[in-house]
Amino acid sequence: MAKSKFEYVRNFETDDTCLRNCYIVVRLDGRNFHKFAEQHTFTKSAHSVMEELEDIVIAYGQSDEFSFVFKRTSTWFKRRASKLMTHVASQFSSSYVFYWKDYFGEQPLLYPPGFDGRVVLYPSNRNLRDYLSWRQADCHVNNLYNTVFWTLVQKGGLTTVQAEERLKGTLAADKNEILFTEFDINYNKEAALHRKGTTLIWEKVNETIVKRLKLPNEEEKEVPVTRSRRKVQSYHTDIIGDQFWEEHSDILEADNC
Numbered sequence: 001m002a003k004s005k006f007e008y009v010r011n012f013e014t015d016d017t018c019l020r021n022c023y024i025v026v027r028l029d030g031r032n033f034h035k036f037a038e039q040h041t042f043t044k045s046a047h048s049v050m051e052e053l054e055d056i057v058i059a060y061g062q063s064d065e066f067s068f069v070f071k072r073t074s075t076w077f078k079r080r081a082s083k084l085m086t087h088v089a090s091q092f093s094s095s096y097v098f099y100w101k102d103y104f105g106e107q108p109l110l111y112p113p114g115f116d117g118r119v120v121l122y123p124s125n126r127n128l129r130d131y132l133s134w135r136q137a138d139c140h141v142n143n144l145y146n147t148v149f150w151t152l153v154q155k156g157g158l159t160t161v162q163a164e165e166r167l168k169g170t171l172a173a174d175k176n177e178i179l180f181t182e183f184d185i186n187y188n189k190e191a192a193l194h195r196k197g198t199t200l201i202w203e204k205v206n207e208t209i210v211k212r213l214k215l216p217n218e219e220e221k222e223v224p225v226t227r228s229r230r231k232v233q234s235y236h237t238d239i240i241g242d243q244f245w246e247e248h249s250d251i252l253e254a255d256n257c
């Protein structure tokens with residue numbers, strides 16, 4: 001490729017190569033979303049991102065955010081933060097629009113969805129687990145508050161201002177008490193999707209398909225064929241404790257890499 005005198009402008013580009021041996025987390029947050037932006041649309045978009053970028057080993061989402069974790073040894077886009085973030089954001093946004101009608105039918109998308117993103121590096125398994133635990137703890141805090149708040153408004157007859165004032169200074173135990181004693185609602189029986197968020201990981205699954213085969217001196221016949229392949233699977237479960245990580249020990253890489 002011939003060079004020109006203008007090529008010097010490339011020297012103004014910032015080197016944003018991510019440090020080696022670190023998990024790369026790309027976190028997206030929705031901007032100004034309406035209440036009808038349901039969780040399952042976000043999950044489908046996240047599936048699309050993981051299937052496009054197979055170096056993502058785990059993703060976690062709640063409310064209008066999703067975090068995607070690239071494995072430590074990933075060399076996608078030469079580990080450039082700007083490339084990783086923009087690709088994840090664009091894939092997520094386009095998938096959100098593409099799959100909208102699958103969930104909302106003819107209900108129109110009232111405005112183009114927008115997402116902001118950031119890239120954070122975590123050098124150890126403990127750091128990464130603590131990050132994901134933080135996001136799930138945040139999911140619990142926010143969902144418990146929202147559950148009590150809207151219950152007070154919709155079933156308790158309070159205005160939004162009154163509900164906010166009622167909950168000011170309350171702890172988790174206080175909110176659970178309000179739900180149970182005043183509305184006979186056991187928060188622990190609410191949908192795990194909202195209490196725990198959504199965790200996406202790769203798993204091997206067996207799939208059986210039917211093929212038509214013709215053997216020598218025999219008529220063509222249908223034969224079931226089972227094959228194993230990796231698929232993105234969804235979980236709505238606790239990822240703060242050890243059980244999830246013990247059951248899926250292949251997610252994290254050794255800390256001595």
